[in-house]
Amino acid sequence: MLDLAAATAAALLVVAAVLVGRHIEGTYGTLHVGWPPLYANWLPHTGPGTVPALVLAGLLVAYGPAVAARLPWRILLPGAWAAATAWILSLALVDGRHRGIAVRLTTRYEYLQSIDRFHDIPATLRDFTHHILLDSPDHWPAHTAGHPPGATLTFVLLDRIGLRGGGWAGLWCVVVGATACVAVLVAVRALAGEALARRAAPFLVAAPGAVWMGASADAYFAAVAAWSVALLALAVTGRGIAWAAGAGLLYGLTCYLSYGLTLVAVIGAAVLVLGRHEIRRRPALLLLLLAGCAVVPLAFTLAGFDWWEAYRLLVTRYYQGAGGIRPYGYWVWANLACTVLIVGLAAVAGLRRAVTALTDRTGPPATRRLALLASAGLLALLIADLSGMSKAETERIWLPFSLWLLPACALLPRPRAWLAAQVTLPLLVNHLLLTGW
Numbered sequence: 001m002l003d004l005a006a007a008t009a010a011a012l013l014v015v016a017a018v019l020v021g022r023h024i025e026g027t028y029g030t031l032h033v034g035w036p037p038l039y040a041n042w043l044p045h046t047g048p049g050t051v052p053a054l055v056l057a058g059l060l061v062a063y064g065p066a067v068a069a070r071l072p073w074r075i076l077l078p079g080a081w082a083a084a085t086a087w088i089l090s091l092a093l094v095d096g097r098h099r100g101i102a103v104r105l106t107t108r109y110e111y112l113q114s115i116d117r118f119h120d121i122p123a124t125l126r127d128f129t130h131h132i133l134l135d136s137p138d139h140w141p142a143h144t145a146g147h148p149p150g151a152t153l154t155f156v157l158l159d160r161i162g163l164r165g166g167g168w169a170g171l172w173c174v175v176v177g178a179t180a181c182v183a184v185l186v187a188v189r190a191l192a193g194e195a196l197a198r199r200a201a202p203f204l205v206a207a208p209g210a211v212w213m214g215a216s217a218d219a220y221f222a223a224v225a226a227w228s229v230a231l232l233a234l235a236v237t238g239r240g241i242a243w244a245a246g247a248g249l250l251y252g253l254t255c256y257l258s259y260g261l262t263l264v265a266v267i268g269a270a271v272l273v274l275g276r277h278e279i280r281r282r283p284a285l286l287l288l289l290l291a292g293c294a295v296v297p298l299a300f301t302l303a304g305f306d307w308w309e310a311y312r313l314l315v316t317r318y319y320q321g322a323g324g325i326r327p328y329g330y331w332v333w334a335n336l337a338c339t340v341l342i343v344g345l346a347a348v349a350g351l352r353r354a355v356t357a358l359t360d361r362t363g364p365p366a367t368r369r370l371a372l373l374a375s376a377g378l379l380a381l382l383i384a385d386l387s388g389m390s391k392a393e394t395e396r397i398w399l400p401f402s403l404w405l406l407p408a409c410a411l412l413p414r415p416r417a418w419l420a421a422q423v424t425l426p427l428l429v430n431h432l433l434l435t436g437w
Contacts, residue, residue, distance in 0.1 A: 003349035003412065007421075010340045010348040017337035024330055032322045032392065037334040038341065038429075039393045039436040046431060049093025049100070053430070056087055057206075057423035064202030065415045073194065076201065077182050083205045084178040092174070092214030094430045101174070104215040104437060106166040109142040111152045111217060118156040125149055126304030132313040134320045143217070145317055149305055150256035150296070151217060170215030177219025180403055181205055183226035187233040188407050191274050192370040199410035202419055207406055208426040209342035212396040216437040218258075222400040225254045225264045229404075232268055232289070236275020241285040248292020254400075256296050259311050260389065261400055263380040270376030274369055315389070323391055331391040338395045339381065343405045344425050346418035350408030351378060357411065370407055377404025396437050 014037075021036020034041035060083070071079060092100040106112050117138075118124045131138055132145045139145065144152050155169050163172070181204035189197035213219035228250035235243035251268065254261045272279065279285055297307065318324070340348060354371035357363050381401040384390045390397060412418050429435070 002352060006352040007345035007349050010345055013333075014337045014340050017334040020330065021334060024327070030325050030327055031330065032326060035433055037331075037337050037392070038395055038433065040429075040433040042432070043434040044432050045094070045434070047094040047096050047100070049090040049095075050431070052086070053090040053094060053427060056083075056090055057427060060087075060202055060206045060423055061416055061419045064206065064419055065199070068198045068201040073189075076198070077185060080185060080201055080205050081178055081182050084181045084207075084210070085175055087205060087207075088174050088178055088210045088214040088219075091210050091426055091430050092170075095434065101170040101215045102165070102167040104166065105155070105169045105173070105217065111141075111143055111147075111155045112166060112169060113141045114144040114152050115156050115159050118152065121153070121156070122303055125300065128305055129310045129313055132310060133317050142321075146314060147258050148256040148300070148307060148310060150253060150300070151221070151258065154217075154220070154257075166215075173217055173220045174214045176223050177213045177216075177399075178223075180219070180223040180226040180400075181207070183223065183230040184403055184407060186230040187226075187271070188370060188373070188410075190230075190233040190237040190239065191271065191373060192407075193366040196366055196370050196407070196410045199415065200407040202415065203344075203346060203406050203409035203422060204403070206419060206422050207342075207403070208344045208422060208429070209395070209399050209402055211426045211430050211435060212342065212399060212437045214437075216396045216399070218396040218399045218437075221254065221257045221261060222403055224250055224257060225261055225400040226403055228254055228264065229267050229271060232271045233275070235285055235289070236271060236278045238278055241282055241288055244285045244288040245292040248289040249295050250292075252293045252296035256300055256307070258400075259314065260384055260387075260397065263384055264400060266380040266383065267373070267376045267401075267404055270372050274372060318389060323389070326391040328388055328391065332385060332388075335385050335390060335392075335394045335398075339398060339402060339405075341425065341429065342395050342399065342402045344422040346409045346412060346422050347402075347405045349418070350374070350411050351405060353411040354408040367411065370410065374405055374408040377401050381405075393436070395435075 017037040021031055025031040025036055033039045068076060128149050130136060131140045133139060158168060158172060184204055185197050185201055188200055228247050231243045231250065232247035235241055235247060251264065254264055351374060354374045357367045357371040358375060381398055409418065
């Protein structure tokens with residue numbers, strides 16, 4: 001009953017965000033989204049992805065828990081990646097190949113608009129901060145200005161190796177982004193045991209946030225961030241301290257893909273707490289982690305890009321545009337309604353159990369470890385919310401945090417019923433709304 005009560009409260013939060021948001025947008029026009037709280041417009045439709053999405057949803061509900069429980073682990077991980085990729089693509093193709101994937105990253109706000117300005121990469125990095133403010137000459141498009149240059153450089157490098165245009169960029173984000181569920185499984189298995197990881201697997205594959213992973217660069221960011229946490233989990237659980245250097249390297253890259261993803265450090269800190277015994281035994285692990293963290297920042301700094309100055313200018317630009325208009329009083333709680341839509345009602349119920357597990361000293365240690373990991377993801381998300389730099393569009397921006405809430409679903413009984421609720425949500429969203437990503 002308490003699980004259902006938590007899910008019902010979350011559903012009511014979404015309804016309230018829709019009703020209040022429509023009133024504010026209709027009266028004042030300050031939210032700058034078409035269908036509050038989502039960056040979307042009401043447009044019931046079907047497409048070539050409709051039938052595959054329905055079939056996949058049925059298979060996930062009918063067979064997901066049993067397959068995840070029985071497959072050999074070495075097969076489960078690539079299987080989860082393949083299934084997550086198929087789920088993301090099928091949902092994206094509800095909008096059609098062109099609108100759903102090929103042009104998502106080519107709009108006037110996106111990274112691909114800036115590729116031609118990176119013909120001399122070192123010079124562009126040195127000059128990057130001079131084009132962030134809206135009143136600066138040739139200011140960057142919104143997403144280029146809103147992220148460190150590592151984000152745009154990814155698409156520049158794809159273009160240089162011949163993978164040009166929005167189609168390849170979109171597929172990169174989908175295929176790489178789908179590996180995030182594998183990274184979370186690796187971390188959960190290392191920290192909380194294989195049984196809980198297997199129970200979490202179907203929920204990670206069927207994540208409602210898949211709607212915004214095809215095709216959004218934030219899916220790619222989420223994967224890089226998730227693998228940094230996964231490698232750290234391997235390092236602190238005795239799988240080899242060399243993983244710590246890889247974890248640091250990917251965390252440094254994460255910080256140069258998105259400013260807000262510095263908060264992934266909150267999740268990393270939880271991993272360090274869970275692995276404190278290994279750290280005491282092998283303190284060199286922390287040195288390798290810090291050394292890895294320094295590599296990407298050092299490279300960009302030597303190339304002439306000042307992360308701190310860029311972030312300061314970005315805050316100014318944020319309040320020059322929609323960020324200065326959108327009301328904090330609405331978004332500080334409506335963002336949480338967006339979170340419900342990307343993690344689903346099952347994750348809300350699972351988080352309720354996770355919070356209970358944290359305070360129950362008599363429960364299984366593995367459950368408490370999983371609960372701490374999921375709670376760290378929630379804490380990072382709440383800090384981002386309170387910062388005021390996340391007003392709207394958090395259904396994609398918070399993908400790297402929301403992934404860590406989903407393992408809490410492993411704590412739920414009757415997984416098929418909850419999985420049915422999980423897959424129904426993105427099917428409704430994608431068929432009733434035309435989302436921005």
